[in-house]
Amino acid sequence: MRLGRFIGGAVLAACVSFGALAAPPPGHAGNPVFPGWYADPEAAIFDSAYWIYPTTSLPYAQQNHFDAFSSPDLVHWTKHADVLSMRDIPWAKKALWAPALVKKDGKYYFFFAANDIQNDKEVGGIGVAVADKPDGPFKDLIGKPLIGAFHNGAQPIDQFVFRDDDGTYYMIYGGWKHANIVKLKPDFTGVEPMADGTVFKEITPAPEYVEGPLMFKRNGKYYFMWSEGGWTGPDYSVAYAVGDSVTGPFRRVGKVLQQDPKIATGAGHHSLFHVAKDDSWYIVYHRHPLGDTNGNHRETSIDELHFAADGSILPVKMTRDGVEAKSL
Template sequence: MSMGIRKLLGGAVLAAIVSTAALAAPPPGHAGNPVFPGWYADPEAAIFDNTYWIYPTTSLRYSEQVGFDAFSSPDLVHWTKHANVLAMKDIAWAKKALWAPAVIEKDGKYYFFFAANDIQSDKEVGGIGVAVADKPDGPYRDLIGKPLIDAFHNRAQPIDQFVFRDDDGTYYMIYGGWKHANIVKLKPDFTGVEPMADGTVFKEITPAKEYVEGPLMFKRNGKYYFMWSEGGWTGPDYSVAYAIGDSPMGPFKRIGKILQQDTTVATGAGHNSVFHVAKDDAWYIVYHRHPLGDKVGNHRQVAIEKMVFDNDGKILPVVMTTDGVEAHPLR
């Protein structure tokens, strides 16, 4: 491409063209990164009925974030878009900024946790809500008609929720922006929260001063892994770090970053989720990143890489690629 055409197109448009070209021709048997077209962020990864699902934030201006799309795949390579599985028109209290889904299945129902309105104080309406559907692709409907969490507790903005089921069947929600993370115990029907064994309802488990947002928890070999995002979400320094603890409440001591920008591949890599394929103990990290040369904060795309542990259970640094992962069918 000539320099004249590059100047005419501009960085953002050129990045989108380069990204689309890369998406159109991944190596044989690989997904390619980004894994599907469009501006999406904050991907939630889930496996339902031998199918991979990704539920991302629609990465547009806050006023245009009025619904969620979902994507499904039998093998991590071939993805099907399911448009508008949860729409703002079906959430009476939501006005803008639908963010960061967390989706789980329980007793044949699918529960879709989300943040809305980007509230800046307890005087505003918004926070974390929950919707329900009979199928992974919806349509989802508001479960309780109001936010599940609608205020700042321990100075944590009520956004970026993740739902974790422990081995004893207890469901916890870990959430929080503005550099603070809380854990709460969900009621069995997900209509609210209830006190934990020590009487605490909103327990702060912020793992490190570097914590910003995007918490995630999973359990492996009896240990609780807590992952989160650091840096600024619009900048190149956005990244993922983690800690390991002996309970969902921690304490968690930061081990270090495992995903960050690669100036030859992409920048702003963060807000992750994971796939765990139990049949062969395969792990994948799902995250968003910015195309090289693109300075528009909302131009984020979803990518998948392998996630590998060493013999001590530490997560090895993630190698960011444009090739993506090889096919891994679940059936």
């Protein structure tokens, strides 16, 4: 049992964590970083604060809203409850998950997956909401899914929004072992053709790809990360590839995050914090407590991410202590 941590001046309820029994050293966040079952964390830095927007990891019937968490230092986290709710998305009926957040022109845009559609006859897919503040309240932007159908075999879920150096916003998304990239309209109300006329371009990086894509650029190279394995099982993991353009082709390098039988299992569906002032990187991900076989019991954790001299990502050391405090 991990004791509640002081967050926003109040002690949050304790949560069960079979793999995290000892208190972290002073000045460390400890993993999980906040109590509760939360998964698919989206990491963002807004207005000199760290933000995490996770999936509420409950059975689909109860997965009907999103909470957010903010921190000045990666250690002390404040919960912002119900920043986006199904009641504010007229077309969403079940299963909200996998947030992606972007700040643009003074507005905050919240991309999400809803309804877990299985074919093009069902209503659902990837939506977008907007707010004036990072803690919401967010409201549905267009009254329908932004992407509501299958293209190139990709289930419309698990979106990530990437801003390239020229200011163009792309969305990388897809489940069912297929990944697509689309170019977003500047107002995020739809998608538009890329330079070659393609709208939905498949960029599945490797046969092992399953879901949870993420992209960033470092030293002129595009890094494409994703999750492999089954999200309810112990072998869920994160791998990556590298390419020379936003659309690839990408060369799979290998896994960088996977279970540690001494710490936790099922580590995946991640995001990243990048602190530009000293080029430090942190991986934010969910994992299953040791000994717990309930697939929905996922906790959000943060550990350091490091690069080798050649630009390759070093294997992540999963910890119970978490990261040290770092102010922005």
